[in-house]
Amino acid sequence: MSDTIKVAVIGAAGRMGSQVCRAVAEAPDLELVATFDQGDDLADLGGADVVVEFSVPDASPANVAHCVDRGVHVVVGTTGWDDRRLAAVRDQLAERPTVGVLIAPNFAIGAILMMRFAQQAARFYESAEVIELHHPAKVDAPSGTAARTAGLIAAARAEAGLGAVPDATTQDPEGTRGGRLDGIPVHSVRLRGLVAHQEVLLGGEGEMLTLRHDSFDRTSFMPGVLAGVRGVAAHPGLTVGLEHYLGLDD
Numbered sequence: 001m002s003d004t005i006k007v008a009v010i011g012a013a014g015r016m017g018s019q020v021c022r023a024v025a026e027a028p029d030l031e032l033v034a035t036f037d038q039g040d041d042l043a044d045l046g047g048a049d050v051v052v053e054f055s056v057p058d059a060s061p062a063n064v065a066h067c068v069d070r071g072v073h074v075v076v077g078t079t080g081w082d083d084r085r086l087a088a089v090r091d092q093l094a095e096r097p098t099v100g101v102l103i104a105p106n107f108a109i110g111a112i113l114m115m116r117f118a119q120q121a122a123r124f125y126e127s128a129e130v131i132e133l134h135h136p137a138k139v140d141a142p143s144g145t146a147a148r149t150a151g152l153i154a155a156a157r158a159e160a161g162l163g164a165v166p167d168a169t170t171q172d173p174e175g176t177r178g179g180r181l182d183g184i185p186v187h188s189v190r191l192r193g194l195v196a197h198q199e200v201l202l203g204g205e206g207e208m209l210t211l212r213h214d215s216f217d218r219t220s221f222m223p224g225v226l227a228g229v230r231g232v233a234a235h236p237g238l239t240v241g242l243e244h245y246l247g248l249d250d
């Protein structure tokens with residue numbers, strides 16, 4: 001790879017993709033060489049060294065597979081990556097050991113820290129619930145960030161020997177108690193005026209700790225995306241979560 005990193009963007013016409021195109025074009029060490037959206041032939045990816053992928057959950061795995069197949073590193077922000085989909089990427093990367101794929105549920109530094117703080121605090125509290133709040137054009141619920149947060153909290157609780165969260169509810173015909181991810185109640189709000197927000201509520205005897213993060217603008221994700229683009233070649237294999245590029249490993 002030369003000093004300038006050649007970048008292509010998939011999902012370039014979307015809210016995130018268009019913002020990424022601007023951020024890449026403005027970065028002196030990056031060159032935007034190609035943009036793709038639904039229906040475009042990805043072909044040789046415009047000769048990119050790194051592809052940034054922000055599309056839709058149903059399309060993202062095939063787009064990523066196309067990049068890996070051609071030996072191109074990928075930075076993925078699209079949600080919907082369950083264990084089965086992640087395993088398929090790992091299998092494909094076993095045949096391409098020099099290629100890096102970063103899949104990050106959230107690129108905003110504050111959201112990454114919120115998830116880490118929730119993971120650290122979870123073992124001290126009997127109760128835990130996650131409330132994610134987003135713009136009404138979001139197609140998936142719960143958010144990828146909420147799913148990851150719930151998974152981290154659940155793992156920390158299990159390690160600490162905590163049982164199920166206390167909840168006496170026996171009647172909830174309308175599902176107003178929200179969904180449960182790994183046993184953690186998760187509530188999704190869709191509201192005009194919002195961008196991306198999350199609260200983690202941790203409750204104990206006589207106290208509550210609230211962790212809250214707000215993305216007021218999609219520019220909040222750009223430093224993280226660019227850090228991913230600059231770092232992905234040095235992290236071969238599959239990495240889930242930008243924290244592993246930021247010295248925030250366990």
Ligand SMILES: NC(=O)C1=CN([C@@H]2O[C@H](COP(=O)(O)OP(=O)(O)OC[C@H]3O[C@@H](n4cnc5c(N)ncnc54)[C@H](O)[C@@H]3O)[C@@H](O)[C@H]2O)C=CC1
Nearest residue numbers: 011013014015016037038055059077078079104105106107
């Ligand atoms: N990791 C993070 O920090 C963030 C992740 N996201 C996630 O990124 C994804 C995109 O979000 P938005 O930009 O708000 O959505 P959007 O709906 O504005 O953009 C998605 C774009 O993907 C395109 N697309 C659909 N199918 C495609 C295909 N097969 N190939 C290429 N492009 C295709 C659409 O035409 C559209 O332009 C969502 O999964 C969202 O949850 C959003 C914000 C931050």
Ligand SMILES: O=C(O)C1=N[C@H](C(=O)O)C[C@H](O)C1
Nearest residue numbers: 079105106138143144145196
């Ligand atoms: O769709 C969005 O907007 C966002 N999606 C990601 C998610 O589902 O967690 C990240 C952020 O919350 C914005």
